[in-house]
Amino acid sequence: MKSTPLYRLQQALGKSIPILILTIYSLIALFPIVMVLINSFKAKKAIFGAPFELPDSATFSLIGYQTVTSRATFPTYFLNSSIVTFTALVLTLLIGAMAAFALSEYDFLGNAMTALYLSIGIMIPIRLGTVGILRLMVSLRLVNTLTGLILVYVAQALPLTIFILSQFMRQVPKDLKDAARIDGASEYRIFGMVLPLIRPALGAIGIFTMIPIWNDLWFPLILAPSSKTATVTLGVQQFLGQFVSDWNAVLASLTLAMIPILILYIVFSRQMIRSITAGAIK
């Protein structure tokens, strides 16, 4: 029975149907992104006349990019986003790792309570405190500053960072740390020793902290909407609102806003996905 043609047909279908479904879904996922990318390099006539075709020598045009780059604000937006994202990332990882180390390493009074207190923030979105955050920023004179954004993003990212990092820190062998203690290393020195050992976890959390910060619209809109402090996400949102009928400029600015994240994602996607799968199994 195992070699009947019907059985072989079933086997072949069993192998190809999953591939077919995944291919179709991949096309659905890619198609809108690709449409924007290829049409951003075309003249307006070709965008409407032949939207599905790749740009060729007759239709190629950079007019959209010229419009976008002629507005000097775009580099500022990129700089703002980079400063906010990078600073928030470094602070989150450092401060988060320190707290995670304290919670996983020391059996002090109130350890469980502290962990519980910090983990409330994993489930409760920080946006619900926006009214309070804006008042606080007004009184600290941090409205329309990048510092204000950075502080909010660090506070937002800390709970999950601490939770995940303390899981990883628990897996660092005790012997290693005790040996260092016998050699007279201070607790700070031991922390410095543990950090490189959890580098993969730090990398994964780094990427997952970065993406929502770079992409956030809510807090830039509310805390730092001025043109000097606007981030890329907010800048693109406002720019597109004004230039809605200039298709070349709209497509070009969307492409410019996508490219950094897409490059970062393609470079790191394997580590990123591997770290989620590794983290979820544990």
Place this chain on the structure above:
Amino acid sequence: MQQTSRRRPFPIHVLVFLAPAILLYTVFMVFPLINSLRLSFFEIGSQNQMSFNGIQNYIKLFTNSNFAPFFWRALKNNFIFFAVHMLVQNPIGLLLAALLAEGGKLRNFFRTVIFMPTVLSVVIIGFIWQLILNPLWGVAESMLKAIHLGYLFGPWLGKPDSALVTVSLISVWQFVGIPMILFYAVLIGIPEELTEAARVDGATGWETFWRVKFPLILPTVGIVGILTFVGNFNAFDLIYTMKGANAGPDFSTDIMGTFFYRTFFGQQLQLGNPTMGATVAAMMFLIILIGVLLYMFLWARRVQTYEL
């Protein structure tokens, strides 16, 4: 209680390690959250002074004609938004994860591509889809025509009865990668022996999935559900980008996040009101809290977690 050698009341280095995190988290997250909840019991006078007014804001939210109809509509729309995610995003995520977990050479490629929209900003996604669905460009229409479904096309985003579902599906399209990757992570962790045993007993792939694998991923189903719930009741960016703060047409895409924003900052006809905004935020807090508690006590406690 056994005292270990390192158990001291509170060593100074523990304080040094913990203080920055506790301080930042408390000052910029916990305190503003509590303050927001507190402000929902106050009103702002004409001189910008705060005065306590009990539950007046809540009464206003539920009875005043400037608030109540908007609140209920936003809540209803938010549940529709959530339902579309639960019925479309999470099953598709599970299907894709199950197919990916089967293996194959192209697995990494598919995984990377399908997760890609998830890493892009909601603002970009919103504008991309606005262009794709724009009848002026006609891309979506010619795609549908190519598969002989051209008659289905309409200005979906512009019509009050289809705008909300359309926006929900765009959000589904963007975030399907999250349930996919979470399910996938658990599925590839299931030991071969378990599925092999079922296969030897003559179970088909379909039966193996539902009888052997699905019970093992039930805890993840719950986690995906609660993550979807919290994310959806906190959503704002997509609707604001595609439909503006007024969540048009005719408020048909208004959800809690956009309602909160308008109440806080105002709109054309109405001035912003921080304490009413805080009241709306408090209601969102309550809704999310109820969801989390239901998950913790009704789901997480009953579903058995298998140690693999």
